[in-house]
Amino acid sequence: SSRFWNLPCGILLLSLPLIAGWTASNCLVTEGSWLPLVSRFFLNCPLNSRLPLLAVCTKVTNLTQALEAVPQSVEGLCLAGSISVLPQDALSNYPGLKVLGLNLRLTRLLPGALRGLGQLQELSFMAPQSKNYLFLHPNALDDLRSLQKLNFLGPCLDRNSSIQLPTSLRQLVVRYSCLQDVGELDDIFPDLAHSPFSGDARTLDVLDLSFNWQLKMASPGALQGLRLGTLHLDHTKMDAAAVLSLGLQKLKSLSVLFTVTAELPAETVAHFELQELQVGNKQIGHITLEALAFCHSLQSLVLQNGGLTALPPNFLAAMPRLQRLNLAGNQLQRVRLCTNETGFVSGLWTLNLSDNGLLALSPATFSCLSHLRELLLQRNQLVSLEGEVFQDLWRLEILDLSRNPLVNLGGGWLAPLPSLTTLNLLNTHILFRPTWGFWGPESLHHLRLQLPSAPAGVALSLPERLTSLELQAVPGMKHRKLFPNVFPILETLTLDGWGLHLETQNISEIFPALRQLTLLGSSLEALCSQDTSNFFLWQLPGLQSLKVRGDGHSPRPCCITGLPNLQELKLDALKYRARPRPVQLQELVGELPRLRVLQLARTGLETLSAAAFQGLGSLQVLVLDWEKGLVLDGGLQERSPQMPQYVYILTSSLACRCANAWLEPWFEGSPRTYMWVQPPQLCPAESGGGSKHPLFPFLLNHCQEALELKLFGGSFAFLLLLISLPLLQEARNSWVLYLQALLRAWFQGLRGQKNEGKNFLYDVFVSHCRQDQGWVVQELLPALEGCPPEGQGLRLCLPERDFEPGKDVVDNVADSMASSPITLCVLSHRALRTPRCRLELRLATSLLLAAPHPPVLLLIFLEPVSRHQLPRYHRLARLLRRGDYCVWPKEDEGKDSFWAWLRGRLGQPRCR
């Protein structure tokens, strides 16, 4: 639509309806790559970051209205609210939709409700309340030719529905519903088991019936003939044995966590020759050898939270194909997986023994696991480890020992693990030992370590070839030196708490390859200069990502600056607000020319002004989270071409101050930035008690003075709104005329886009007010219009002289401005006091901001005008290129250089 003509190009932008005034909608729009930044607003929503453009709308009561704020090109859309009926063609404006989530109180879908969604791949019906019945027409899904995944998360389905499933369907999920018998599915989806087209059995990858708390029966033959990949029955009252009677033709994987299944479902495993089984339930207690004998087909077994205290002998030998074993959350204080009599070697790749209360590991525990790649032992009670435990694990790559009260590690305990790449020793109590000089295998690349307590002066010796390192300091411990002095390939460093003795000067020599730095705890202060400048001291030219999470009370802001390659910055929980004056954005960020993502949470930030964006030329997304009383400086609107493309203000409040009054009209017309402020934004009640007022209507009523100045806003809607405001009455006629002129000029600019390189009727449009006419006629005209060498040979357009008689004044102004490549504004004190003149200047400024091929704007001050007299125009100066304004000198000797300047700006003399 024409609203976007003044945008810098970019298909995505063009498709954003930037009218998305948040006052009118609760929809948040984002690109997939930015989804992680706003993911908590997409909760319960099946959207993923592979989709290029996504939207989520909450509190939807009128669908038509809500969708006005959603670009047609979205590929993922979630709607939450209280709509009960989805009408025909409800979403047919979104033919490219791939994923749709409906968290509405839907009771029925009218036929054709999903028409036009031929590309939809995933559809979810969610119900905020349980026992919400949803009636689907049998043909409701007919148009969804590409549907692969269908989720009902909450609503109950009527047994008579007879819903026809698309043939493309691969996954069906019915969770939190009212199912009591798997057989009900047969009525709801009569073609579930048998495809109506081929007559053959249907194939599904996944059927997920978990969290149907009432589900306890399986009518025999309910899924007769279905070929199924995975069946989920977790959190139901089903017994895994009942799966046998369903009539499934094929099943590869079964999950029955938290069901009434009280033992290993041996028969079921054997019948289907299951490859994967997940079972977990306190009642299991132990595993019988008889049951195990049926499980030889298993490749993956999860036996979680089963209350197991011991494993049967030959446990692994009974499952020769087993690759993944998860025994987490049981009560195995000791574990014996291998017996050395038989010489059996297991093919196990992954073993998860976390959360078990293991007290010790005997030397032969893992002796038959020479294929093991991953061993997870976190959250146990291990106090000491000797190398012999690992002696046969020569393929092991990942070892997690975190959250164990580990004190002693035998000398050379890692020596038997030549393939180890990843080691986690966080939250342990390891004591320093002098024998620690060697840190295990060459291959170790990823290390997470709680700094061992050690005598002062002892350097912490680490492997040199690390690529990622996380160090956790215990509060109060002495700072340690690092050894070696250089980590040549370390890319990722996380410092939790401080604890290291690192010089600021040569940090980039120690970590020459550092790309990602995360500082947790109060560590930012150590890195901030202590003089008045307060800027970040670590000069890391290669750094791309910096994340800082403070402890919630830092004494003063530290400005992150001088990191030429930083692309992502997150500052969290710093809270400088205890200081006497509020924090400004430019105190937190400085020169970061490559920064694309800036996330600020709980920093105590208050003021956001244009100055802060000067050093952030590449910023694409700004997220402000948990900030209170934000003030967005009005200067941002002229800055808007340089503002980030997306600004999200989440769980934060805007200050109820007139300084924010310009925002609403700007939101509605903002030509480039997509800005979303999480509603509701409120002003306190005037008389203390009583109800609060919505922010913007309140500001509109109380801040007219502030609003009047904000004409640069730039949307037609805003301008038309302004026209009708009573505050303009004093100068109604001229204002209205000029506003109309502005619109006309814009439209002409739009048309002008098509005929680039057109011949302009005039060279310069001169905007001046009547009071300055004398100067224009006596000085300016001869100098510019006269033929060279005295004059410049230019064709000027003067409103008084050149307006076509009889033509509408509005047309005249608009046409003249659009037909001159240069607009010259002559300003004086008198001019600035005249509303009409001010308006003309604004008009020119707006053109400059809005036009696709902006005219050159030059300013001439007839007398020095102080900044204070230019309260509304000082921002203008920023828009001007350097040297686009000049003061007319009082003395004669300055005049030559004045004319020289002007000629230089206007270009070559010419004469026709």
Ligand SMILES: *[C@@H]1O[C@H](CO)[C@@H](O)[C@H](O)[C@H]1NC(C)=O
């Ligand atoms: C929903 O909003 C649209 C557009 O704002 C309006 O035309 C329509 O009347 C509204 N419908 C209801 C039921 O309020």
Ligand SMILES: *[C@@H]1O[C@H](CO)[C@@H](O)[C@H](O)[C@H]1NC(C)=O
């Ligand atoms: C569903 O079917 C039963 C019997 O098959 C019938 O009594 C009932 O009225 C039907 N309900 C609807 C909503 O069609």
Ligand SMILES: *[C@@H]1O[C@H](CO)[C@@H](O)[C@H](O)[C@H]1NC(C)=O
């Ligand atoms: C191991 O088990 C724990 C506890 O259930 C779980 O959090 C973790 O994701 C599991 N890891 C793997 C790789 O299965």
Ligand SMILES: *[C@@H]1O[C@H](CO)[C@@H](O)[C@H](O)[C@H]1NC(C)=O
């Ligand atoms: C393995 O065998 C040796 C003798 O060959 C025996 O001493 C040891 O106790 C056995 N270990 C286990 C765990 O059975």
Ligand SMILES: *[C@@H]1O[C@H](CO)[C@@H](O)[C@H](O)[C@H]1NC(C)=O
């Ligand atoms: C550089 O760092 C090393 C090790 O941290 C330190 O010993 C050395 O004194 C530092 N050099 C300079 C010039 O700061």
